[in-house]
Each structure stands twice: as structure tokens, then as C-alpha cells.
Amino acid sequence: xxxxxxxxxxxxxxxxxxxxxxxxxxxxxxxxxxxxxxxxxxxxxxxxxxxxxxxxxxxxxxxxxxxxxxxxxxxxxxxxxxxxxxxxxxxxxxxxxxxxxxxxxxxxxxxxxxxxxxxxxxxxxxxxxxxxxxxxxxxxxxxxxxxxxxxxxxxxxxxxxxxxxxxxxxxxxxxxxxxxxxxxxxxxxxxxxxxxxxxxxxxxxxxxxxxxxxxxxxxxxxxxxxxxxxxxxxxxxxxxxxxxxxxxxxxxxxxxxxxxxxxxx
Amino acid sequence: xxxxxxxxxxxxxxxxxxxxxxxxxxxxxxxxxxxxxxxxxxxxxxxxxxxxxxxxxxxxxxxxxxxxxxxxxxxxxxxxxxxxxxxxxxxxxxxxxxxxxxxxxxxxxxxxxxxxxxxxxxxxxxxxxxxxxxxxxxxxxxxxxxxxxxxxxxxxxxxxxxxxxxxxxxxxxxxxxxxxxxxxxxxxxxxxxxxxxxxxxxxxxxxxxxxxxxxxxxxxxxxxxxxxx
Numbered sequence: 001x002x003x004x005x006x007x008x009x010x011x012x013x014x015x016x017x018x019x020x021x022x023x024x025x026x027x028x029x030x031x032x033x034x035x036x037x038x039x040x041x042x043x044x045x046x047x048x049x050x051x052x053x054x055x056x057x058x059x060x061x062x063x064x065x066x067x068x069x070x071x072x073x074x075x076x077x078x079x080x081x082x083x084x085x086x087x088x089x090x091x092x093x094x095x096x097x098x099x100x101x102x103x104x105x106x107x108x109x110x111x112x113x114x115x116x117x118x119x120x121x122x123x124x125x126x127x128x129x130x131x132x133x134x135x136x137x138x139x140x141x142x143x144x145x146x147x148x149x150x151x152x153x154x155x156x157x158x159x160x161x162x163x164x165x166x167x168x169x170x171x172x173x174x175x176x177x178x179x180x181x182x183x184x185x186x187x188x189x190x191x192x193x194x195x196x197x198x199x200x201x202x203x204x205x206x207x208x209x210x211x212x213x214x215x216x217x218x219x220x221x222x223x224x225x226x227x228x229x230x231x232x233x234x235x236x237x238x239x240x241x242x243x244x245x246x247x248x249x250x251x252x253x254x255x256x257x258x259x260x261x262x263x264x265x
Numbered sequence: 266x267x268x269x270x271x272x273x274x275x276x277x278x279x280x281x282x283x284x285x286x287x288x289x290x291x292x293x294x295x296x297x298x299x300x301x302x303x304x305x306x307x308x309x310x311x312x313x314x315x316x317x318x319x320x321x322x323x324x325x326x327x328x329x330x331x332x333x334x335x336x337x338x339x340x341x342x343x344x345x346x347x348x349x350x351x352x353x354x355x356x357x358x359x360x361x362x363x364x365x366x367x368x369x370x371x372x373x374x375x376x377x378x379x380x381x382x383x384x385x386x387x388x389x390x391x392x393x394x395x396x397x398x399x400x401x402x403x404x405x406x407x408x409x410x411x412x413x414x415x416x417x418x419x420x421x422x423x424x425x426x427x428x429x430x431x432x433x434x435x436x437x438x439x440x441x442x443x444x445x446x447x448x449x450x451x452x453x454x455x456x457x458x459x460x461x462x463x464x465x466x467x468x469x470x471x472x473x474x475x476x477x478x479x480x481x482x483x484x485x486x487x488x489x490x491x492x493x494x
Contacts, residue, residue: 013371015338112348116344
């Protein structure tokens, strides 16, 4: 495979200062993942459930449980909903899993494409706005029930602090100063966060609180899974600090999760 | 209407080739050397913002000599093609060969169809798991494509630089040795004997050990330390 389609070559070599990858796909008439359909209902698809993020002293902690549901059935026990988009940012997704994962893939390419073309990294705020645009483009799908509601979090190198952005189904973008959780178990996770989050928490404390919040959400919400000690499945928890994105290993999470679940808190 | 003079196609092509070669020879040269930690690309470039070396994709880098606006177009096209393929298929499906081929076709078409050929020479480098998997493709102004092994040079003193690299190159060099060989050769090109200051060198490494995106720039301070040591 060494040939590129003619339409790709045409747009690739044509002068066009717009650094957006999505626009490039549109010009190349390549299929976009976010299709606009006019009518008809969409069959039921796997839904991602609870995700959360919080600001810590060093940056942010972002986490998501591992369950996807389809109606009342568990569709996936090991789905991952937290994705690093680049070194200093990550996105967690809740809602229709298929379109959400595709949106993240496009978003990652978008951010990287910009960085390579412009030779400079898109600001955290710039990334947050691009993501809002993608959710807006998903609006026709959202109307049919395929809602995608991500949380975007990252370390702002200009402000030297962690920042969190949440979104609504039509692409509205809201910055959260402290913490946020969304998805089916989001309301329960939020109450844990509201109760136990403090300003200036360390990353380690943040990781523990993330596990506690997800465990609490799992207690109340059938669509959310807490840490699963029997199968050895743990939520995806990651920190983003000055040193970049780092996913917390299962080996680190296991003892904390065991302590939480066996009532040692 | 006046009849245009007849000019033989040979003459037209030769004139265009001479024109392009002269343009390329005016610029400063670039060398790329395979070594144990990856592929190091050394360019003489006094500008810190107008790059001659850039990232195309995870394991693939771009470098060019000649006219900036022309090779910048090629770099952007390369990034676009790589990202489109990586997004439509998978990241490992993006290959240096396919991008080099697209460059060759584009430059070939420009050379035969347009009045003015592009005054550029381009390197597409791809770092592998081991040195034997490394790939270096050189594409020149008329669309000719060459597959180089171990090291390559392009620009004004390419022939002479290739000779120096051939003498100094050994498989399994470390980064410092490769960097010294590259910078030293650039300084001696054209019968000169100068030491190019690290401020005027643009150095990048396709880092074999980095997972994912392997391209990283080496800042002038680190380059100066290596060259001094």
C-alpha cells in the first residue's frame, strides 16, 4: 500500500492555511465519523457511564469506570473512557460509546495535526474549544439519543495549573474550578467529590478520592462498576501535572481499592 | 502571431534541471545519519523558527534543502497525508515510502508541467526497531527517488559530504559520535574548515527508544555540550 487516493493528494498539496484536520477531511471528501443524518431512530448502542475529574495542587486527576451498558445489559466490563489527547491533556467520555471513542480519535489527530503544521502546541483553552466544536457537530446524532458528554482536563502550561472543562450535549463548554463528574453515576460521584474534595490536595489524595467516588457511584448506580477485585479490573485513573499525563498502574490502584472496599476508610 | 522558437525537449529539461540545481546549491546542506539511538538529522540553519527539519508522523521525519516556501508546502502535504492515512487506517499503516512516493510524483509532475521547477531536495526518514529497519528516502527536484543506506547528505555540497560521511560512518555509532560526524562534515564542506556554532545548527533525532512519537529536537545547548566534549 503506497498510493494515496487522488482526492487526498489534491488537498494535501493545495495551499490552504487552515490547520484543522477535520476541515482537511471535509475538503478531501473523506468520510467523517460524525455523520449528519436527517431522520429515523438509532438502535440502542453501548453507553459509557461514570467519569470524573478534579483539580489537585499539581494539576488534575481524571478517572472513569470500566463499564459500558446497553439498556439493562452490561455490554463491556473493560471499556476505557479516559484517553490522553497529548502530553498535557486528557478527555474522558460518557454517553454513546461508539461515537464518543471516534470523536476522541478525531480530536487527538486534530490536536497533533495542529501542532505539527504550526510548530507550536495548541493552548489548553484552544483544545477545549475544538472539542466543543466537535460536540456541536454531533448535534444531529445527539437529537436521536446518541449524546456524547466528555470531560476535558489538562495542565495549563501558561497558568501552571490544572483546569477542567465540562460540556453539554450541544457543545456548551463550562470550566469547573474544582471538580466534576458526569454519566449515569455522575450524580453520586459528585456528592462524594463535593464532600471530600479540598483545595490543594496532592495527586495521591486525588487518586484515592477518584476511586472512592467511583466506588460510591457503583453502589448506587447499576450502570457503574467500582473496582472489581475478583476479576482484577480497576477504573482508569490518570494524573496530568507539569510532568505530563501519567496513567496510574493497576498495581498502585489495587491496594487502595482493596482498602476502600473492605471498609478501611 | 509569431511562431515560437523550437527548443528540443532535452534542452528544456536540461535547463530546468540546471536551474533547480543552482537554486539548491545556494542553500546550506543537511546530513542524516543512522545510529544506535535512532536517526540524527543535522542541518545548518541560522533561523530558530523557520525549520528545515520537521516531524511527519510517529516514526517519520522530514528534512529539506532549497527554497523555504516550496519545501514547506511539501512538509505540510506530508503531514496531511500521514495524518489522513493514520486516521483512516491505523497508525502503523503510515509509511515513509508512501510519503516519499507522493513527493516524487508531485515533484515529477511540477518538473515536467510547469515553467519553473521546484528548487528543493527532500529527505523522508523512518526509524525502525533496529538500525537495519531504518529507512532514508531522498527525493530530488525532478521527482527522482533514492533509497539511501546508513547516511545521506543533500544540498550544495552533497557529493563531497557523502564522501566525508562514508569515511566517518560506522554501524552502531552512538548519538554523540553521529552528531560530531554530521556537524564536522557540514563545517568542512566546500573546502572550508570552520566550526559551525551550535546556534546555527538545527538538530533533531528520531528516537528509537521513544514509544509513539519518536521525533524530538535537540536544543543548541545540548548540541554545544556534545560538540565540545
